[in-house]
Amino acid sequence: MGPLLRRKGRTSRPRRSSRSPHSRSHTTSAVNKLESNKDKPVSIKVGGKSFTTTAGSIASNLLRRDFVADTTEATDANALARTSGPTTFVYGVGLKGGDLIPGNSNLSREVIVTHEGIHGDRGECQLPFHELLGIPPYDKDHQQPYNSAALQLLGLSQ
Numbered sequence: 001m002g003p004l005l006r007r008k009g010r011t012s013r014p015r016r017s018s019r020s021p022h023s024r025s026h027t028t029s030a031v032n033k034l035e036s037n038k039d040k041p042v043s044i045k046v047g048g049k050s051f052t053t054t055a056g057s058i059a060s061n062l063l064r065r066d067f068v069a070d071t072t073e074a075t076d077a078n079a080l081a082r083t084s085g086p087t088t089f090v091y092g093v094g095l096k097g098g099d100l101i102p103g104n105s106n107l108s109r110e111v112i113v114t115h116e117g118i119h120g121d122r123g124e125c126q127l128p129f130h131e132l133l134g135i136p137p138y139d140k141d142h143q144q145p146y147n148s149a150a151l152q153l154l155g156l157s158q
């Protein structure tokens with residue numbers, strides 16, 4: 001549990017609102033895009049270690065995932081979402097789409113969903129990445145490579 005995973009009032013249960021229809025619909029559109037090109041590979045490198053995965057692998061990760069809208073305040077105001085085991089919590093900023101793709105909150109949410117789908121991927125789990133989730137500098141260092149991989153997998157960049 002690193003800084004991004006900590007929340008205020010840790011001893012109390014996180015306040016979970018009902019699943020967000022936004023989150024769900026953007027999960028669906030991201031999964032559809034990923035499945036339409038499921039053999040597309042992507043190589044992700046963080047801190048000198050890399051793994052390769054495919055759009056189809058990320059789609060199946062997402063289909064097994066529970067998405068929960070988490071309106072509690074993230075410790076890091078820039079945090080969009082976090083994944084813990086089989087559950088992805090999407091924070092308020094993430095629900096709005098953040099600014100990953102300026103001016104296009106729908107695509108931004110798809111990138112967020114796909115990024116979270118990379119977490120827990122078999123390739124990630126085979127590397128120390130998995131144990132480093134939320135721990136500096138990994139918590140920051142993985143953001144750009146994962147977002148870049150998400151853009152590639154969604155066909156939004158080369």
Ligand SMILES: [Zn+2]
Pocket residue numbers: 115116119142143146
């Ligand atoms: Zn991440």
